[in-house]
Amino acid sequence: MNFSRKIINWYRKNHRKLPWRRTKNPYHILVSEFMLQQTKVSNTIKYYLNFIQKFPTLEKLSQAEEKNVLKEWEGLGYYSRARYLHSFSKKLEGNDNLFPKTYKELIKHKGIGPYTGAAIASICFNEVIPAIDGNAYRVFSRYLGIKYDITSFITKNLFKTIVLKMIDWKTPGIFNQAIMDIGAIFCTPKNAKCLLCPIKNSCFSIKNNSVYKFPVKRIEKYTIKHRFFYYVFIHDQNNNFCIVKRSKDIWKGLYEFPLIESRKNLTIDEINNKLRKLFRLVVSNIVLTYKMKHKITRQILYIKFLNCKCLQFKNLISPSDIFFISHNEIKKYPFPKPIILFLKHEKII
Incomplete structure (x- = not known):
């Protein structure tokens, strides 16, 4: 046969x-x-x-x-x-x-x-x-x-x-x-x-x-990219939280919290200054609540989640860039795995 x-x-x-x-x-x-x-x-x-x-x-x-x-x-x-x-x-x-x-x-x-x-x-x-x-x-x-x-x-x-x-x-x-x-x-x-x-x-x-x-395969040489993410979990006065639609790079099209990417450890003041500059957000009482290491193809992400309260939110270029949603709306939006893990850790989902 x-x-x-x-x-x-x-x-x-x-x-x-x-x-x-x-x-x-x-x-x-x-x-x-x-x-x-x-x-x-x-x-x-x-x-x-x-x-x-x-x-x-x-x-x-x-x-x-x-x-x-x-x-x-x-x-x-x-x-x-x-x-x-x-x-x-x-x-x-x-x-x-x-x-x-x-x-x-x-x-x-x-x-x-x-x-x-x-x-x-x-x-x-x-x-x-x-x-x-x-x-x-x-x-x-x-x-x-x-x-x-x-x-x-x-x-x-x-x-x-x-x-x-x-x-x-x-x-x-x-x-x-x-x-x-x-x-x-x-x-x-x-x-x-x-x-x-x-x-x-x-x-x-x-x-x-x-x-x-078998099979015979050339060993591919590549470098691992290391990236440092600071996700800021921001509440407003009504306990709604802030999300942003990711427009490029990994997780394009998904939603996340306001993100500050850095090559080094940042102080609370540095994070606050970047929030004002990048997102025009003024916050208070920033506290580290969760951290993790997340591996994706040829990259390792060192992620820290910071919890805080929003004091001011204004003068954005476009309302769609960044917005607040209630806890009840969270199931409508797609998030990358690290965000999901954080939300579970905080018992939000």
Whole structure:
């Protein structure tokens, strides 16, 4: 039995029962693929179900405010994915009939890379195209003994050529999903379950006792950026608190407290002066209430939360830059994880 028949037969009987596999609705598959970028399957399921319930169609998503879309994404991270997804729905004017049906059309849209485009094209529209992600590179490099650096552009094209010859032309979507599952269940980076793998009898790495030598990948050198955040949790006379919409950098589009970023420790007076200058806020009794270290991709954030009371709030350039909300309104706004942790610590949510 050839490779593709073997893995497809295995998949039909043993595939992971995931909610997005109950449909071929391209919009639903698109949502799942966006969520699965940089995120484990186990962490994605709840978010996917809630998102589809809230925005069941492309039209519903296109009609939503960005704030509400990001709120459904809250806690999942990599928020640019949600913004790209929302932008995609608006470009198509919420019309499912305009949904791109080929790989080449799909990858024209921001957020849809080669893997996501190939996955949607093959699963939803039966296009014969390999969907090659980290799992697939690992499976094929081990199975075939490919010793070339998988970060190389030449190697990536080589993989596409090789896998295109192996893919099942009748059911390319099932073939791609079978590779995903084999990589996730058996051919894992560590503690691979080789003896249970459906293609173990013809695997190069098993025969040559070299499973963990693949895939070959150049070690990427990068520096970790250290940033120091001072979030100021400000109450007004009515116990409402102040939030700002983040317009750039990490967490763009989410909401946070007035933020002062610094390269050094600041005194209370320095914080107060910056609040006056940046936000035109005058506050009193600044107290450190919570601190944490938060890691994101290639960055470490050292965050301190300071509690205080607002004495003056005026002369802002735009009312939308900074505003006060009541405790009852807090659930309407999407916040980054550190803010959520602080709000839980303060028993506000």
